[in-house]
Amino acid sequence: MRALTVVEPGNVQLQERNQPEAHQGDVVIRPVVVGVCGTDLDIIDGTIDPDFVNYPIVIGHEWAGEITHGNDLLPHGSRVVVEGVVACGTCAECSRGATNRCAVYDEYGFTRDGAAMESVGAHPELVHLIGDKVTWESAALTEPSAVVLRALQRIAPEQGEQVLIVGDGTIALIAALLVRQWNPTSVTMLGARDEQRDLAARAGVDLFTTNPDDTAAGYSLIIDAAGAIVATTTALSRASRGGRIVLLGYPGQGKAAPLPVDDVINGDLLILGSFSYTRSAWADVVSLLNSGTFDPGFLVTHRFSLDEYESAIAALRKPVGARGKVLLEVGR
Ligand SMILES: [Zn+2]
Numbered sequence: 001m002r003a004l005t006v007v008e009p010g011n012v013q014l015q016e017r018n019q020p021e022a023h024q025g026d027v028v029i030r031p032v033v034v035g036v037c038g039t040d041l042d043i044i045d046g047t048i049d050p051d052f053v054n055y056p057i058v059i060g061h062e063w064a065g066e067i068t069h070g071n072d073l074l075p076h077g078s079r080v081v082v083e084g085v086v087a088c089g090t091c092a093e094c095s096r097g098a099t100n101r102c103a104v105y106d107e108y109g110f111t112r113d114g115a116a117m118e119s120v121g122a123h124p125e126l127v128h129l130i131g132d133k134v135t136w137e138s139a140a141l142t143e144p145s146a147v148v149l150r151a152l153q154r155i156a157p158e159q160g161e162q163v164l165i166v167g168d169g170t171i172a173l174i175a176a177l178l179v180r181q182w183n184p185t186s187v188t189m190l191g192a193r194d195e196q197r198d199l200a201a202r203a204g205v206d207l208f209t210t211n212p213d214d215t216a217a218g219y220s221l222i223i224d225a226a227g228a229i230v231a232t233t234t235a236l237s238r239a240s241r242g243g244r245i246v247l248l249g250y251p252g253q254g255k256a257a258p259l260p261v262d263d264v265i266n267g268d269l270l271i272l273g274s275f276s277y278t279r280s281a282w283a284d285v286v287s288l289l290n291s292g293t294f295d296p297g298f299l300v301t302h303r304f305s306l307d308e309y310e311s312a313i314a315a316l317r318k319p320v321g322a323r324g325k326v327l328l329e330v331g332r
């Protein structure tokens with residue numbers, strides 16, 4: 001089978017390899033759609049924190065597929081999504097539900113081969129059924145949605161928040177969709193590219209702007225999903241007193257934003273980082289998808305076959321026009 005492999009930083013190849021050996025009790029899944037994101041670029045470029053990746057690695061941590069070798073609960077042909085973080089379930093962090101901080105970091109597409117290939121084995125506990133009405137596009141967005149939902153659940157939005165989202169990529173757009181669950185008064189998005197305006201409107205953004213001057217301090221909840229130092233600096237400066245700032249965008253390993261300490265103290269601000277997702281956040285996203293209350297599939301704007309992986313990477317690297325999620329159609 002074919003597998004999109006980052007052999008080492010700067011060296012991506014579509015390799016031929018044998019089907020992976022399924023461990024006892026595992027189910028086998030044929031990936032259908034695999035999203036790629038900025039983190040995949042970081043893996044490809046070697047700009048990711050080296051503690052979080054093992055080369056060579058098959059990328060693909062945002063995906064959905066069909067069971068080809070299942071069990072009674074997950075029969076052949078079932079449409080599924082698979083949790084990427086493989087938590088041990090027994091360490092102190094797992095015991096308190098913080099499976100994203102499991103003592104043994106192990107994740108598909110980072111430390112073990114991901115889904116940009118034609119067959120993947122997984123422990124049944126990680127595998128979730130998705131309903132017939134959930135599109136492949138929406139299912140492929142389970143992972144980034146779980147990242148956002150976990151961050152929101154941790155910051156616990158209140159009703160009536162004035163929300164500012166900094167960034168206009170997929171994570172930012174998903175944040176606009178999901179924060180609606182808490183009935184904010186307004187959602188403003190400070191983006192980088194005007195081409196994202198229509199996607200932002202569909203995601204429920206009330207005001208989209210690319211001009212930082214259109215946003216003044218006064219937001220009670222700020223979500224930084226941009227992945228740039230300048231964005232984080234802006235995010236920190238726009239909070240109302242008592243405001244909270246959630247950091248979700250990675251500017252790059254080793255980069256640092258200046259922290260206006262006096263303002264943070266005088267503003268009574270809370271700055272929160274949120275890493276990955278917990279098992280419960282993942283299950284919550286699957287429930288939202290299956291109930292039809294959350295349907296982010298319209299955020300997929302680009303589709304490529306596995307053979308066209310170079311075009312997919314190029315579309316990620318340099319956005320042209322409206323760009324939401326970039327999908328690899330592995331087995332469609
Ligand atoms: Zn991702």
Ligand SMILES: [Zn+2]
Pocket residue numbers: 087088089090091092093094095099101102103104
């Ligand atoms: Zn653990």
